[in-house]
Amino acid sequence: MAYSQALIERFRNPKNVGEIADANGIGRVGNASCGDIMEIYLKIENNIVVDAKFKTFGCASAIASSDVACDLIRGRTVEDALKLTNDEIVKELDGLPAQKIHCSILASEAIALAVEYYRNGGKMPTEDKMV
Amino acid sequence: MKVYLDHAATTYVDEDVLQAMMPYFVDTFGNASSQHQYGQASLNAVDRAREQVAAAICARPSEIYFTSGGTEADNWAIKGIAHAYQHKGKHLITTVVEHHAVLHPMEQLEKEGFEVTYLPVHADGRVDLEALKKAIRPDTILISVMFANNEIGTIQPIAEIGKIAKEHKIFFHTDAVQAMGACPIDVKELGIDLLSMSAHKFYGPKGVGALYIRTGVKPQKLITGGAQERTMRGGTLNTPGIVGMGEALSKAVRDMEKNNEHIRALRDYFVAEVLKCIPDVVVNGGMEHRLPNNANISFKFIEGESILLSLDMDGIAASSGSACSSGSLDPSHVLLATGLPVEYAHGSIRFTFGKSTTKEAVDYTLECLKNTIEKLRAWSPLYADHIRR
Numbered sequence A: 001m002a003y004s005q006a007l008i009e010r011f012r013n014p015k016n017v018g019e020i021a022d023a024n025g026i027g028r029v030g031n032a033s034c035g036d037i038m039e040i041y042l043k044i045e046n047n048i049v050v051d052a053k054f055k056t057f058g059c060a061s062a063i064a065s066s067d068v069a070c071d072l073i074r075g076r077t078v079e080d081a082l083k084l085t086n087d088e089i090v091k092e093l094d095g096l097p098a099q100k101i102h103c104s105i106l107a108s109e110a111i112a113l114a115v116e117y118y119r120n121g122g123k124m125p126t127e128d129k130m131v
Numbered sequence B: 001m002k003v004y005l006d007h008a009a010t011t012y013v014d015e016d017v018l019q020a021m022m023p024y025f026v027d028t029f030g031n032a033s034s035q036h037q038y039g040q041a042s043l044n045a046v047d048r049a050r051e052q053v054a055a056a057i058c059a060r061p062s063e064i065y066f067t068s069g070g071t072e073a074d075n076w077a078i079k080g081i082a083h084a085y086q087h088k089g090k091h092l093i094t095t096v097v098e099h100h101a102v103l104h105p106m107e108q109l110e111k112e113g114f115e116v117t118y119l120p121v122h123a124d125g126r127v128d129l130e131a132l133k134k135a136i137r138p139d140t141i142l143i144s145v146m147f148a149n150n151e152i153g154t155i156q157p158i159a160e161i162g163k164i165a166k167e168h169k170i171f172f173h174t175d176a177v178q179a180m181g182a183c184p185i186d187v188k189e190l191g192i193d194l195l196s197m198s199a200h201k202f203y204g205p206k207g208v209g210a211l212y213i214r215t216g217v218k219p220q221k222l223i224t225g226g227a228q229e230r231t232m233r234g235g236t237l238n239t240p241g242i243v244g245m246g247e248a249l250s251k252a253v254r255d256m257e258k259n260n261e262h263i264r265a266l267r268d269y270f271v272a273e274v275l276k277c278i279p280d281v282v283v284n285g286g287m288e289h290r291l292p293n294n295a296n297i298s299f300k301f302i303e304g305e306s307i308l309l310s311l312d313m314d315g316i317a318a319s320s321g322s323a324c325s326s327g328s329l330d331p332s333h334v335l336l337a338t339g340l341p342v343e344y345a346h347g348s349i350r351f352t353f354g355k356s357t358t359k360e361a362v363d364y365t366l367e368c369l370k371n372t373i374e375k376l377r378a379w380s381p382l383y384a385d386h387i388r389r
């Protein structure tokens, strides 16, 4: 498993791990088959993501991807946050081993769910994406 | 501090073993098949190693065939027996907890039209002997059950299986790769017809192993080419490797009791401390019939690969059957076979101790492990759910 130095550093010292007590956007996605479950917490003010945090059950790639995703969307408008792509995350990590790409895809899915929660006025989206 | 707790993956080469091997790289480099003095000197060394390996399992030297390792020995035994005896039947029996070096040849044979029964195991990892008896059919030609499991260390009831196989006149192969040097083995007493081993698991070099084939048993050849190994396995003999294997195995058998005692004491201490200090853990596999060097522990709410990487950053090397790192999506087939729930299986780590592991190293590992588990749980949404509940 050749992990990049960037990924190792993220995994060693994640900056955004934790919950936001007054989060108004929460999204959890999971992939039980791989063993990665990710929860994203957003604080949205005036349509801007002013803070983002995460909790993740999963491999180092999943944890590092979550951490990077939070950095990437902080300060973005909600619309731009939704545009976060997996490629941006992978680039920020200096690449991921091929079999690990799927672990990084969860982050954008979790953000989409968190925004849906926000737009629903603080209710969990009805569709349960946990599998 | 650097701590290596992955001896089931491979061991370093013992200093005495290395010294024994050294002359066979430059000074005595001849091809053991050559007629001249160079060749004969190598052949003498190979013969001596063959005697050492045979003595370690109470076999005759003529029953030992050197291979490139455990994987080749397993492939040879299974495909060789299947192909040579298919006129007697096309049914094979093995277990769900075998190494892939056994499972994949079995799957290959299934594609060729053989039928394979995969026996279940109990929660402790041991095979169900009643299920074995029921699985036997008139067309069964081979039973292959590993001596000891590589993931959870479970030692199988080999003598009982050998007896059942003999009663039904079925060949019995055992993958003893993890058992060599840890379990006393007498192939005659245990009723073993074929046995696989690999030098790099008992402080010998990598890339060399052996298959024991009882006199009279005639598997088809796997590697054809030269007339080496009494025409049964082609290829120039790996003299330094074979010499290293002989030396390593005789030393491992000589020191077995002493090493086991040391290793078992550290393992038992480690397991007891983990159970005492870390909540929500499961020790996988039974403790009674178990290799002394193996501790396999599941940590709930967190995932194995992240535990492994975190320990690695502290200088500690262990192993995980993590789905995510192995490239397959499923957690360990062995752990699931013991009935461990998937959520536990994802967070499993194997620690395997060695003869030079120290108490200090174990204490350091325990300290780092506690911190790692605490840290990763604090990051886990599943642990947060658990705390809120």
Ligand SMILES: Cc1ncc(COP(=O)(O)O)c(C=O)c1O
Binding pocket: B008, B009, B068, B069, B070, B071, B072, B074, B099, B101, B146, B148, B149, B150, B175, B177, B178, B197, B198, B199, B207, B209
């Ligand atoms: C039980 C078992 N069988 C077979 C093998 C394969 O042996 P080798 O690495 O020598 O091919 C291993 C080693 O990983 C093993 O643990």
Ligand SMILES: [Zn+2]
Binding pocket: A034, A035, A036, A058, A059, A060, A061, A062, A103, B324
């Ligand atoms: Zn993953």
